[in-house]
Amino acid sequence: MKEKEKPLSLYIYSINKKVIKKILHEISFGGGAINESLVQMSNPNLPFGGVGASGIGNYHSKTGFDTFTHYKSILHKTSWLEPNIKYTPFTELKSKILKFLLE
Secondary structure (H helix, E strand, C coil): CCCCCCCCEEEECCCCHHHHHHHHHHCCCCEEEECCCHHHHHCCCCCCCCCHHHCCCCCCHHHHHHHHCCCCEEEECCCCCCCHHHCCCCCHHHHHHHHHHHC
């Protein structure tokens, strides 16, 4: 994997903490998530961008420093509780609950 270009994002699905730690420390990538993908991409508080060929940035002053300093955003979701409300089929009740939560 290290011989390939650095990916824009990387999603790990595992409950093995050693495997997760190894991947996060050994592979350079833009951002990602553990046991999740949709929430990481849609969260406006997590930066989204790449490194290497997948990265785009700015220069000069603090913006330049931030461009060349890579912050790896990680969302780590536990696997013990997975509410099915975010999955199809979306019933009328699910739609109302989601609409209430997202407003």
